[in-house]
Amino acid sequence: EPEVTQTPSHQVTQMGQEVILRCVPISNHLYFYWYRQILGQKVEFLVSFYNNEISEKSEIFDDQFSVERPDGSNFTLKIRSTKLEDSAMYFCASSEFGRNTEAFFGQGTRLTVV
C-alpha cells in the first residue's frame, strides 16, 4: 500500500541552526501539506502546496519557514533559524485531489531544538 514517508524520524538541532525535514508523498498525489504537533497539543496546519506553489498557509508559517519540491518526489520543509518553541512533531501529508479526498499522513519527524 502506498504511504507517505518522512525522514528523519527524529532530528535534534541547536537553536539558531537550519533544519530541513524531508517527505516523499504518495506518487500520484497532487496536494501536499505540512502540519506540526507540539507535545500534548493539537495538530496544527502549517502550509499546503499545489502546482509548485503555496496555496494556503497559517499564521504559524512565518518567514522562517519555507517549503520546496526540489524534484518529482520530495517535498521539504525548511526552518531557517530554529527556536526552542519549534520543537514539535512535524507531519507531512498528501492528497490526490485536494479537499475532497482524504489526506494521508506520514509517521512524522520529531524535531528537538536544544
Place this chain on the structure above:
Amino acid sequence: AQSVTQPDIHITVSEGASLELRCNYSYGATPYLFWYVQSPGQGLQLLLKYFSGDTLVQGIKGFEAEFKRSQSSFNLRKPSVHWSDAAEYFCAVVGNNNDMRFGAGTRLTVKP
C-alpha cells in the same frame, strides 16, 4: 473562518462499553469532515470521512459517525470499545480551501 471544536479533552470508558466523541464545526457551508486516530508515537490514521450523501458513515475498526447539519456536529461512535482503541482522536474539517483544520483532540482511555 472554519474551526473545529472537540469539547472533551479526555474520556475514560470501560472495555465493552459504548463510546461517543463529540465534534462541532463552524463553517458557512457543509465542509468535508474527517475523524483521525493517533496512537502514541504514531502518525494519523483516517477512521472515516463525510463528503455528502448518507449522513451516517461507517469507518474502519467498527467506528461510525453521524453528520447533523442542524447541530453542526459530526460525532464519532463505537458500540463496544476495545482496549486497543485507547488513543487520541482528532476531528478535522476542510472548507473551500485545501487546508485541513483539526480539533484539539480527545484522549480516550479504556479501563479493563
